[in-house]
Amino acid sequence: MSDQTITLTTAQAIIRYLAAQYIEIDGTKTRLCGGGFGIFGHGNVTCLGEALYDHKEALPLYRGQNEQSMGFAAAGYAKYHLRRRFMFCTASAGPGTANLLTAAALAHANRLPMLMLCGDTYATRLPDPVLQQLEHFGNPSFGVNDAFKAVSRYWDRITHPAQILQSLPAALNTMLDPADCGPAFIGLPQDVQGWTFDYPLSFFAERVHHIRRQRPDLDEVARAKAAIAAAKRPVIIAGGGVQYSGAVTELTAFAETHNIPVIETIAGRANLLDTHPLNIGPVGVTGSDSANTVAEKADVIIAVGTRLQDFTTGSWTAFAKDAQLIGINAARHDAMKHMSLPVVGDARETLSELSTSLGGHKATQDWVGFAQAERKKWVAYVADNTSHGNRPNSYAQAIGTVNTACDARDRVVAAAGGLPAEVTANWRTLDIGTVDVEFGFSCMGYEIAGAWGARIAQSEVEPDQDTVVFCGDGSYLMLNSDVYSSVLSQKKLIILVLDNGGFAVINKLQNNTGNESFNNLLSDAPTIPQAFGVDFAAHAASMGANAEKVANPSQLKEAFLRAKAADKTSVIVMDVDAFEGWTTEGHTWWEVGTPHVTDNPKVAAAHKDVESSRSKQRKGV
Secondary structure, three states: OOEEEEEEEEHHHHHHHHHHHHEOOOEEEEOOOOEEEOOOOOOOOOHHHHHHOOOOOOOOEOOOHHHHHHHHHHHHHHHHHHOOEEEEEEOOOHHHHHOOOHHHHHHHHHOEEEEEEEEEEEEEOOOOOOOOOOOOOOOOOOOOOHOOOOOOOOEOOOOOOHHHHHHHHHHHHHHHHOOOOOOEEEEEOOHHOOEEEEEEEHHHOEEEEEOOOOOHHHHHHHHHHHHHOOOOOEEEEEEOHHHHOOOHHHHHHHHHHHHOOOOOOOOOOOOOOOOOOOOEOOOOOOOOHHHHHHHHOEEEEEEOOOOOOOHHHHHOOOOOOOEEEEEEEEHHHHHHHHHHHEEEOHHHHEEEEEEEEOOOOOOOOOHHHHHHHHHHHHHHHHHHOOOOOOOOHHHHHHHHHHHHHHOOOOOEEEEEEHHHHHHHHHHHOOOOOEEEEEOOOOOOOOHHHHHHHHHHHHHHOOOOOOOOEEEHHHHHHHHOOHHHHHHHHOOOEEEHHHHEOHHHHHHHHHHHHHOOOOOOEHHHHOOOOOOOOOOOOHHHHHOOOEEEEOOOOOHHHHHHHHHHHOOOEEEEEEEOOOHEEEEHOOOOOOOOOOOOOOHHHHHHHHHHHOOOOOOHOOOOO
16 A cells, blocks of 8 residues: 555445435535345455454445345435435345335435445456356446436446446436436446455545525526416426425425415325415325316416426326426426426525515415315315215225324334325325325335335434334235334334235226226235235234224224334234225326227227326426
8 A cells, every 4th residue: 555545345345435425415424325234145244344343333334135125225214315325235246136126116216325235246257157147149348237327316336446447437427416316226246246356445435415496597598487387277296306496495485475276196295284285285196186277277386396297287287288388307308298388406595586576576466365275175075075974995094093092203104005195185284294105106015115215214313203114014014024124223113004805006006997806906806716815914913013994984083003113114904905095086187098999888988088188288398
């Protein structure tokens, strides 16, 4: 070792570099990488494992049970920290790494940072073919890790130790960029991990990162101002990017100053409190009658920090065809969707600039009063929908029960199946940024794993609050091993398993399109001679959690309060009806493929009904 360089293996240099990276958040310096999730195999244990051992205090390594769930946990961690901190995942070569593919897709769709450090086949090829190597006869450099190119914002394969001098900063810059944020994948051949290089000591000097804030173009602001000033019925769609920008205060001030109603996307839930007078509710397929009525009548739609996916836009039927969109987004790709007037820039800076430009301009009180009257009707519907009464147990009842019993800063997590729609429609926001409904990739299995990652993050900031999981029986059966992870790591979760006997929401879609129930509910699967329920409470208890089954929402509330008082993970199971109790209001049209030719008259009628709303669909790019 000289005064200027240090000899390290590739793996040692990677981990030493990560440990030296910091970020300033609200004036406080903290380590950028919160640690990692790892399962060791022959492709990463000998070299990367050796390097991680020497940094186990600075970069704590959580032992995963499944590589896919590790990736979900990393996504949940990053989402809690509003993309300002990340975790890495390390997996062995072959199937270990391949298991991360779904999690990478989830992080990519949700624009979340996650670093994957994954084993790869030997750069020298001397021992080829090696254990778990997929051979492509005409392309020896092509392997499993190449599949991650489609689901990564940054991808590299390190074939020489010097390459990380360029690759690691590029990966971090991608993960921290507001416009390009997403997962980064670095393939590490097993031999290269142990090769050495004389690295410059300056590469490992402590560095403090800052999130870039792009100011908007003033001409774009002027065009947006003119459109808003001319509007008679403006509305703001607030997406998840509002929170990532730290722009909740600016959004609220903008809406209040200019008297403009606000509707929220799924990712944008918890931008405004439920009680805010300009909060008109969630919009879209899983939205509210109030928000959808306002969206349909609006003549100018100010879309802030949203990628405008089909559940927000009702497959582009939620808005009038002649309504003018204004896209405020750090990503040009999102700001320009559907012929929007784009304002490319950070949400916080853009809203402030645009508000100054608008001066004292306000939307008419008649328009705001109309929106608030619609919201009042929706609040009454939700109150009835979540009440108990003499009706079968439902998702909505469970949501309402927890909503009244939890603390304002407790974090709620849901994903895929019927629960994202039910949580989005029925949850009443108690505090800002407390709802994580993963519907960017709508991935079953995220619920418990993502919540574990979120709880790790939460324990760093507000350890006295709880992370609450809404999970269906289907998702629980798909990926439940992080019940065990949460118990082992002492990261307490409260998990509600709502059992409706199968994949009930897809059964509902099947029935709504004229089809008979088939292979979704356990009772309707032709290859199951005799269906039986799983004892989820016993299963969770076997993994060390407190667990109990309750019969109704009243018992659920009592069990939830016990779980709040407990010092470890609790799983509460309640049966819900597969057919009744769904939230029936608040939906826009959603485009699903239905058979254009069929011998089934019910399917034919459903196809005709679905197609009857297509005339409202906006055309755009």
